[in-house]
Amino acid sequence: MHLQTEVIQIKNRWQTELIDSVTSVQELVTRLRLSPKLLSKGQKAALKFQVRVPLSYIKRIRHSDPKDPLLLQILPVKEELKKYEDYSQDPLNELNHNPKSCVIHKYRNRVLLIVSSFCAINCRYCFRRHFPYSQQHQDREKWFSALEYVTNRPEINEVIFSGGDPLAAKDSLLSWLTKKISEIPHIKRLRIHTRLPVVIPSRIDDELLLWMQSTRLKPIMVLHINHPNEIDSAVEESLRRLRKIGIRLLNQSVLLKNVNDCSNVLIALSEHLYSCEVTPYYLHLLDPVEGAAHFHVDKARIKAVYSEMQAVLPGFLLPRLVKETPGELSKTIVCVND
Ligand SMILES: *Cc1c(COP(=O)(O)O)cnc(C)c1O
Numbered sequence: 001m002h003l004q005t006e007v008i009q010i011k012n013r014w015q016t017e018l019i020d021s022v023t024s025v026q027e028l029v030t031r032l033r034l035s036p037k038l039l040s041k042g043q044k045a046a047l048k049f050q051v052r053v054p055l056s057y058i059k060r061i062r063h064s065d066p067k068d069p070l071l072l073q074i075l076p077v078k079e080e081l082k083k084y085e086d087y088s089q090d091p092l093n094e095l096n097h098n099p100k101s102c103v104i105h106k107y108r109n110r111v112l113l114i115v116s117s118f119c120a121i122n123c124r125y126c127f128r129r130h131f132p133y134s135q136q137h138q139d140r141e142k143w144f145s146a147l148e149y150v151t152n153r154p155e156i157n158e159v160i161f162s163g164g165d166p167l168a169a170k171d172s173l174l175s176w177l178t179k180k181i182s183e184i185p186h187i188k189r190l191r192i193h194t195r196l197p198v199v200i201p202s203r204i205d206d207e208l209l210l211w212m213q214s215t216r217l218k219p220i221m222v223l224h225i226n227h228p229n230e231i232d233s234a235v236e237e238s239l240r241r242l243r244k245i246g247i248r249l250l251n252q253s254v255l256l257k258n259v260n261d262c263s264n265v266l267i268a269l270s271e272h273l274y275s276c277e278v279t280p281y282y283l284h285l286l287d288p289v290e291g292a293a294h295f296h297v298d299k300a301r302i303k304a305v306y307s308e309m310q311a312v313l314p315g316f317l318l319p320r321l322v323k324e325t326p327g328e329l330s331k332t333i334v335c336v337n338d
């Protein structure tokens with residue numbers, strides 16, 4: 001007979017919060033007291049891209065308000081089911097730049113590693129909503145091949161943890177990968193692109209801070225916040241903890257119709273970010289991904305919103321307006337002044 005040792009897995013608080021997330025339209029509608037009319041079409045849209053929202057994010061959504069800017073980011077709606085000619089499943093042509101499993105290398109000196117295929121929240125406008133994550137490995141042994149790719153390319157000086165959301169991965173993997181990457185002499189920086197500290201602030205726990213502060217790579221964290229209502233006191237506290245150990249914080253937003261396509265909202269966001277020592281980095285135009293056309297902001301509106309931001313914000317609080325064009329060697333700066 002085989003003696004089995006029972007392993008009791010103690011889950012961190014953030015992992016419990018992740019598991020407790022809302023994953024059905026029905027529960028969203030009930031919890032937020034929304035009209036049941038939203039149900040059937042929403043459920044159909046959810047079949048294409050699952051609902052996922054942590055309770056800590058739901059707390060920041062107003063009840064009975066179908067126009068709440070946070071709700072619009074996570075609620076599947078019937079508009080997602082419409083097809084448009086110029087909206088595709090892989091708008092950025094990432095599959096053409098996927099030299100190895102888990103590696104996306106488009107820009108010469110920085111490389112993305114898909115550390116986790118999973119996100120803590122499913123944003124309806126996400127450009128990776130159709131990415132074939134199941135074909136990307138998660139097996140640690142196979143990470144060696146990705147690391148080898150980076151090691152063999154001295155032109156790469158920055159590694160970006162991406163996903164999904166890289167902070168959905170366990171700290172054991174993140175800390176191991178960071179150690180391996182720090183052993184590659186030509187890597188100067190580690191960047192972490194994540195929405196987790198915003199949607200589950202308890203993710204910034206001692207275990208995470210420990211590996212982040214014990215690497216020579218000085219991690220830079222690029223957050224993803226679209227609206228000032230997303231920053232509550234728990235988020236502020238998590239950002240403070242990161243700043244305390246010297247992590248530089250940047251933010252990128254996506255310009256989204258009815259969510260933040262208003263200069264007052266984006267100016268308030270920049271000011272709030274400043275008070276948390278976060279620098280606004282990019283304001284992205286929406287990528288034309290299938291299912292997200294209802295978030296599209298037209299040219300005239302983009303120009304009006306950004307010009308007003310320029311008029312009010314100091315340069316260091318003005319995010320760069322960018323879009324991604326397949327085939328380009330960097331993001332493209334969008335000019336609104338001509
Ligand atoms: C956005 C992006 C980067 C990082 O670009 P920065 O302009 O340095 O922030 C790197 N690789 C890919 C594939 C990207 O999409």
Ligand code: SF4
Binds near residue numbers: 119120121122126164
């Ligand atoms: S957190 Fe980022 S990667 Fe994940 S669904 Fe939202 S936009 Fe997409």
